[in-house]
Amino acid sequence: MQRFGHRYRMSWTFTALVLAGSLFVPAAGSQTQAPFRSSVSSIGAAFRAQMTSWHKGCPVPVSDLRLVKVSFWGFDGQAHQGELILHRSYTSPVIGALRTLYNERFPIRRMRPVEAYGSSDDRSMAADNTSAFNCRGVTGSSSWSEHAYGRAIDINPLENPEIRQGVVSPPGGRAYTNRSKQAKGMIHSSDATVRAFEAVGWHWGGYWHSLQDYQHFSWNGR
Secondary structure, three states: OHHHHHHHHHHHHHHHHHHHOOOOOOOOOOOOOOOOOEEEEEOOHHHHHOOOOOOOOOOOOHHHEEEEEEEEEOOOOOEEEEEEEEEHHHHHHHHHHHHHHHHOOOEOOEEOOHHHHOOOHHHHHHOOEEEOOOOOEOOOOOOEOHHHHOOEEEOOOOOOOEEEOOEEEOHHHHHHOOOOOOOOOOOOOOOHHHHHHHOOOOEEHHHOOOOEEOOEEEOOOO
């Protein structure tokens, strides 16, 4: 009888502590968020040797470009380190916006320089790759894209396609042309992603009128 009473008192005490909030039990599956990390470095000789996104005649020299390494949350729910090429004058605002997205746990599929896709914008978009610098012109124009200056970034192109006169780029993004849809990696008007870039003075292509470029953010809104 005495041993039974001891067990009863212990059980009652444990229950009381739980009800009172005095006993902390970690939630199942909880984890500590990995710290955000970023770095900025000049384009080294090894990377320059295989850098096909820059060519003679580009509006900025390679010496003005920087390799940015930055943390992001993947679609797999894990923290990753991605790489972007940006103009040296625009690394800070982009890192600041991506830090906010990381804290918000906004998912990004992948983040690699376009060299991984032969510097083809079409191939990079089809792979749902988030990228920045690529010395190319504006589609259907003789003008340089803001990407050619290293002052624009495209985020999750598949979930956030460009829609120009009914043409969807990348074609696989057609499933996401209904922007009322809520899906992982999509960007919507005034959401946390748009606000993160607005906070550093960058502008979203989803607000354009002649076309909508839902993946695109740039320093000057072009």
